[in-house]
Amino acid sequence: MGSTQTFEHLLKPLDVGDLRLKNRVVMASLTRNRDNVPRDNLHVPYYAERAGTGLIISEAALICPQGVEWTFMPGIYAQEHVEGWKKVTDAVHAKGGLIFCQLHHVGRVAHPGTRVQRESGQPVPGPSAIAARGGKFRNVPGAPGYTVPTPIEDPQQIIDLYSNASRLAKEAGFDGVELHNGNGYLPMQFLESHSNKRDDEWGGSTEKRMRFSLACLAKMNEHFPYHRIGIKIAPCGGYNDMGELDENGIPSEEAAKATYVPFCTKLNTLGLAYVQVMRWWASYDLMIEGRPRGIEWNPIDCLRPILKDTLLFGNSAFMPEEADEWIRDDRMDAVVIGRPLLYNPDYTEKLQNGSAVTLYQEQPGDEHWWYKWRNNDKRDGYLDWKNRTIVPTTLKTGDRLSLIHD
Numbered sequence: 001m002g003s004t005q006t007f008e009h010l011l012k013p014l015d016v017g018d019l020r021l022k023n024r025v026v027m028a029s030l031t032r033n034r035d036n037v038p039r040d041n042l043h044v045p046y047y048a049e050r051a052g053t054g055l056i057i058s059e060a061a062l063i064c065p066q067g068v069e070w071t072f073m074p075g076i077y078a079q080e081h082v083e084g085w086k087k088v089t090d091a092v093h094a095k096g097g098l099i100f101c102q103l104h105h106v107g108r109v110a111h112p113g114t115r116v117q118r119e120s121g122q123p124v125p126g127p128s129a130i131a132a133r134g135g136k137f138r139n140v141p142g143a144p145g146y147t148v149p150t151p152i153e154d155p156q157q158i159i160d161l162y163s164n165a166s167r168l169a170k171e172a173g174f175d176g177v178e179l180h181n182g183n184g185y186l187p188m189q190f191l192e193s194h195s196n197k198r199d200d201e202w203g204g205s206t207e208k209r210m211r212f213s214l215a216c217l218a219k220m221n222e223h224f225p226y227h228r229i230g231i232k233i234a235p236c237g238g239y240n241d242m243g244e245l246d247e248n249g250i251p252s253e254e255a256a257k258a259t260y261v262p263f264c265t266k267l268n269t270l271g272l273a274y275v276q277v278m279r280w281w282a283s284y285d286l287m288i289e290g291r292p293r294g295i296e297w298n299p300i301d302c303l304r305p306i307l308k309d310t311l312l313f314g315n316s317a318f319m320p321e322e323a324d325e326w327i328r329d330d331r332m333d334a335v336v337i338g339r340p341l342l343y344n345p346d347y348t349e350k351l352q353n354g355s356a357v358t359l360y361q362e363q364p365g366d367e368h369w370w371y372k373w374r375n376n377d378k379r380d381g382y383l384d385w386k387n388r389t390i391v392p393t394t395l396k397t398g399d400r401l402s403l404i405h406d
Contacts, residue, residue: 007320007351009327014054014334016273016311017227019098019175021054021334024327025348026276026313028338029057029102029180029232033072038084043074044091049345051097054334057230057276058088060104060180063165064158067110067117067124071139076101076165082172089173100176100230100273101169103162103220107186108132108149108195109240113140123150125158127189127196127203127212132241133288146241155202155212158186163219176228177220179213182278184240187213188233192259194245210263217270231267232276232315235260235303238285238294253297260299264306274311276336277303281316300332320356 014021027050034042047056061076062068075081085101092099108126110117114137117124126149135146152158162179169177181187189195190212196203202211213231220229235256237243244255267275277300278284285294300314314326315336323335340359341347350356 005321005356007324010320010324010335011351021098023054023348024334025053026334026336027053027056027341028315028336029059030338030342031059031070031073033070035072036075037080038074038088040087043084044087047088047099048091048095050341051092051095052346052348053097056092056097056099057178058099058101060102062104063161065116065120066106067112067114068106069109069135069137076103076168077161082168085172098175100178101174102178102180103165104180105158105186107189109135109146109184111137111140111144111147113137113144125149125152127152127198130195130197132184134241134286159212159215159219162216163222166220166223170223176230176273177224178230178232179216179220180232181213182232182234184242187216188242191263192242192244206259206262210266214266226271227273229272230274230276231272233260234278235299236278236280236295236297241286241288241293243293243295251293251295253295256295256297257302260303261306264303268307268310272310274313275307276313276315278315304331320351320359
């Protein structure tokens, strides 16, 4: 990447509803596992240092106590969260930045053995009694995987929590909110047919399966106008045992389109701030029963013409040159950047001053998200995503080495 690169399209301002983003770099919702209540010494400087981006999407904030695999996730369901997040939003605004709060419910990928879930007295909820495959709860004795959830009797009770979380987010000074409808979490579990086998008004046809997500957005709209509300989707699946399947149980691009085309057609009518679309990325895929769980296709190009009245933010492993080209070619309106913003709080400043060559660039092997696998020879190894093989190693880090995800 040459230092003469201007990134004129990536650095161009963008109007998002009544907000003006100073550039088209959006900070991804990077879970950091720091504390349930945002801290002065951790969260405040972390977000303020990255206020040079056009928009910050906060790390996923739980809308109620949940026994999550990712420990020490922040919440947005109590007054103490408002007080913590208010210091964050004030610091971001003081630096001229904008910040949305990502609202989060993990659904079936919680665990009853975690302290939080035990103390809540509630079962792990899901659309249907279908467990996600994979996972590993290192905070539970024996490090078990995902459990079979208890079907949610009345989804409206959880939907109402999105209203409360949005109210608190507004009180905390957020500029908007985002519905986390990707990565195998509860709204996505309702949306996709393999995880939702209900025969009531919340399951069956695509129209019924999308009702949960649309109802959550409507509840968020009680406190923020739609042009201050975004949504994140992950049509390629993979992570948390997601991705639409064909009639033979094989991950299928056509099956994914059958769900996400009508869903995005409906989203396009709402006047949302944006739809954030994750493209396929090896780091979010899994190997289940000897084959990749995700679907390697390009949902951004597929959904762009459908979201003709809604901004599209592209996510997953974009480098600046590629992002600038995609924005130039009208394939997306902005790019969502994750890990490079951890290494470079001054990411946009480096794009502006010609020092983009100093940005971290992915090296051979970085596309591998480390796992400890047991192959036929009982050797520890990691999965080589490109070649779909297990490479022996002595790494002893457990299931996932990375402490972040977006």
